[in-house]
Amino acid sequence: MSFADRISFNETGSPRRRLAGISVGLVYLVFPVAEIVTGEITGARAVWAGATLAAYVASFLATVLSPKSMTEHSSRTYPLLALTTALGVAAAAVFGGAWLSLPVYTVVLYGFTLPALGALWAIVLTLIVVIAAGVAHGNDAAGLIVLALQVVTLGVLFISIRNSRAMSIRLRLAQDEVARLAATEERLRIARDLHDLLGHSLSLIVLKSELAGRLAEQSPQLRKEIGDIETVARKALVEVREAVTGYRRRSLEEELDNARAVLRAAGVHAEVRLAGTPLPEPLDGLLGWGVREGTTNVVRHARATRCEIRMTYEDGTAILEIVDDGSGGAGPYEQGSGLRGLTERVTGAGGTVTAGPTTGGHRLSVRVPA
Numbered sequence: 001m002s003f004a005d006r007i008s009f010n011e012t013g014s015p016r017r018r019l020a021g022i023s024v025g026l027v028y029l030v031f032p033v034a035e036i037v038t039g040e041i042t043g044a045r046a047v048w049a050g051a052t053l054a055a056y057v058a059s060f061l062a063t064v065l066s067p068k069s070m071t072e073h074s075s076r077t078y079p080l081l082a083l084t085t086a087l088g089v090a091a092a093a094v095f096g097g098a099w100l101s102l103p104v105y106t107v108v109l110y111g112f113t114l115p116a117l118g119a120l121w122a123i124v125l126t127l128i129v130v131i132a133a134g135v136a137h138g139n140d141a142a143g144l145i146v147l148a149l150q151v152v153t154l155g156v157l158f159i160s161i162r163n164s165r166a167m168s169i170r171l172r173l174a175q176d177e178v179a180r181l182a183a184t185e186e187r188l189r190i191a192r193d194l195h196d197l198l199g200h201s202l203s204l205i206v207l208k209s210e211l212a213g214r215l216a217e218q219s220p221q222l223r224k225e226i227g228d229i230e231t232v233a234r235k236a237l238v239e240v241r242e243a244v245t246g247y248r249r250r251s252l253e254e255e256l257d258n259a260r261a262v263l264r265a266a267g268v269h270a271e272v273r274l275a276g277t278p279l280p281e282p283l284d285g286l287l288g289w290g291v292r293e294g295t296t297n298v299v300r301h302a303r304a305t306r307c308e309i310r311m312t313y314e315d316g317t318a319i320l321e322i323v324d325d326g327s328g329g330a331g332p333y334e335q336g337s338g339l340r341g342l343t344e345r346v347t348g349a350g351g352t353v354t355a356g357p358t359t360g361g362h363r364l365s366v367r368v369p370a
Contacts, residue, residue, distance in 0.1 A: 026057065026105070031098035032091075041095065049095055056087040056102055063109050073113060081113055085122075089129055096137025103130050104150050111158025123155035184254070252279060252311070255288035259295040259309060266299045268324070269306045276313035283318050283368055286349060287311065290366045293342045294322035302326030302362055316370040325361040342366070 032053055035041050041049050063080040067073045088102035103126045110122040127148055134144040256272055263270040279287060291309065298307050304324035312319050343353045351368030 026060075029053065029057070029101070029105075031101065032095075035095075035098055040097075045095075049091075049099075052087060052091050052094075056084065056091060059084040059087055060105060060109070063113070067113065077113055081109055084109060092129065092133040093136075096133055096139065100130050100134055100139065100147055104147060104154065107151050107155040108158050111155055112162050116159055116163065119155065119159050123151060126155075127151045252284045252288040252291065255291040256309065256311075259291050262295055262299055263307055268298065268304055271306075271308045273308070273310045275311070279313050279318055280370060282349070283313070283370065286345060286368060287318055287320050287366065289345060290320050290342055290353075290364075291322070293339055294320075294364045297339070297364070298322065298324045298326065298362075304361065313370075318366075318368045318370070320364075320366040322364040323358070323361060324363075339364075 032049070036046050036049055036053075059080055063077065063084050066077040066080055085103075085106050088106045091099045091102045107123055107126050110119040110126075113119075114122060130147050130151060131144055134147065260270050260272065294309075295307075298304055302324045304326035307322065307324040310319075310321040310323075339353070339355055346353045346366055346368055349368050351366065353364075353366050355364045356362070
């Protein structure tokens with residue numbers, strides 16, 4: 001999976017923590033509130049000021065909560081950011097004074113939500129708005145200078161915080177990926193060593209036992225003992241091969257990555273959709289086998305241009321579906337292919353495999369209980 005797919009709220013802070021952290025600065029909104037409470041703004045203007053401030057705070061907090069993660073925004077993020085910006089600019093332009101601080105708060109959102117270059121342009125525009133509104137309402141120069149410095153420093157600060165946080169997340173994910181690859185390489189090394197050291201020796205024992213058994217045909221007792229040696233050696237050889245197969249087994253995530261690469265190389269557009277909780281280890285390996293077999297059939301036989309792989313694990317049942325837009329017919333799923341072995345494995349685990357043509361393509365479905 002890509003980094004964006006794997007960054008979750010656990011890595012970027014829960015919504016509650018983000019809300020608590022970024023809302024601390026809202027304490028300075030006490031100054032616009034004070035203008036209403038003390039009567040500096042009265043009548044209808046006070047009503048409009050209070051409504052505008054409430055709408056701004058609600059929009060501000062909604063914008064804070066809307067991103068899915070540090071690097072992935074929802075469809076609501078940018079519309080909410082635009083609304084927050086409009087409310088802040090309107091309040092500053094209409095009321096001036098302490099209300100000039102609202103665009104300063106919006107700068108914090110720019111640093112968290114916009115790309116660095118876009119955030120810098122938004123900071124410049126906010127600086128112009130604050131100075132223009134301050135001059136129009138007769139704010140003193142010292143106050144405007146302080147506000148201008150706040151716009152620039154807060155904007156740059158939160159851009160840096162966001163970039164540092166995103167870099168830290170990517171670094172941690174890269175370290176996890178390096179560790180996973182190292183573990184995979186170690187498993188492959190052990191598998192190669194087992195095969196080289198034991199496989200050859202056990203095969204030689206089996207052959208020698210067969211030869212000795214033929215030479216000892218006149219001695220039933222000797223033939224029996226040699227037969228026992230051969231049986232034990234064959235059993236050990238089978239166990240070694242099973243162990244090597246287990247070490248060489250790749251996880252579902254690795255098989256999905258490999259499927260993307262293989263389908264891309266074959267000119268097939270691939271879509272992978274995952275839903276539900278992580279798979280238990282036995283199901284992870286079994287479904288990884290299903291992805292490999294299904295992808296192989298798509299590449300070899302389907303003549304498809306698009307393939308969708310859907311993996312869900314909910315309510316104790318894992319479901320893998322591989323759907324392509326191939327030319328139809330029984331070619332990709334005829335008996336004698338790797339699907340027979342997959343069916344045997346899935347059936348042994350208490351699951352079912354269905355495969356065949358559908359409207360406009362082919363579909364492989366694997367359903368296995370936990």
